[in-house]
Amino acid sequence: MPGFEIFGKEEKEQVLEVLESGVLFRYEFAAQRKGVWKVLEFEKAFAAYTGAGFAQAVTSGTAALKVALAALGVGAGDEVITQGFTFVATWEAILDCGATPVFTEVDLTLNMDPNDLVKKITPKTKAIIAVHMLGAQARIVEIKAIADQHNIPVIEDTAQAAGGKLHGRHLGSFGACGTFSFDAVKTMTTGEGGMCITSDENLWRRMSEYQDHGHDHVPNPGGRGGEGRSFVGFNYRMMEIQGAIGLAQLAKLNGIVAAQQENKRFFQEAVSGLPGVSFREILDPKGDSATFLTFMLPDKESTTAVNQVLREQDAGAIRWSENSWHYYPGWEHLLAGKTPCHGGWPFSAHGKRRIIYDPQALPASAAIMERTLTYQVPILLPEGQKTKFVAALKKAAQI
């Protein structure tokens, strides 16, 4: 990752077709567009690729989560459970619906711990968002089974795991809805963009309407202005240029995953020399999208010492416990309930604080995260970079 590493003539040709048609909007202009419907074609291709049946393109991975939650009926007063290790977008979308994010521990998969999920379900739980963080599988089969017992829909935040699978089935296709991001640094990218997939035609229809102000998209003699609406919506529409780039990138996705799997093996071998190292649990290595290599050292002190040497060699790893965008104790703006809204919404309503977090609430995750390090796996890995990496790891192994 990311997909821009291999931008080429395919993306350029796709974009030019859109510019030559002169139509940037995904709907209408049938006569002018000369048969070019890039977003629609991208949706069909993505639905076929993932095997989900239906796909709805939107403006971002954050929008995809919002659209999925809204279409599932999540609103004020509801609780939505997700994990304490994810990107802020996952809980921003929950807050944006007026609902309360509830966080679970992660286990050695670095994804939702199903045992903790069971403890956090209440009568107010209206959805569960399992995240396939860092390109690899959450325990989605167990999570889905628990959710089914309580009749709660599962959304899979697959923003970081496009092209990933579990036992042959695409990630994002297990729950009621899977959401994807094509932002500038994701495995396949359209600059900004997202997708919701589902096998439920009714849910797809609700998402399609919600992301376009409620338009029902039923052909009628009045055109777009005469379309019906059954509920209020918003504008999260993808534009044609994004759809065009998406088509070119999707065609490369299997090749990207194969290249990353090979490069990840190289990284893993080099890291294996560190004393006491262990690796993140990967439920199905064949289906790993291999965007990251994540490993653990015996304790916090050894992790700090090793990463210090790696940084000195210009080969420092990401330490999520120091990275405030992806891990619960670092989300100080969430924990403090900071909002631009005067009334304090969504943290407060009618002058009373309604959402309160304890920074120490996830001790099991903290014990894992403080000794966890991650490397991003590139699609292209030149020989010179490999030699430098091996030398840095050898040096770190000696401390």
Ligand SMILES: *Cc1c(COP(=O)(O)O)cnc(C)c1O
């Ligand atoms: C990137 C990301 C998102 C948000 O996607 P955007 O397209 O950047 O809005 C959501 N969830 C996770 C886990 C992500 O990594």
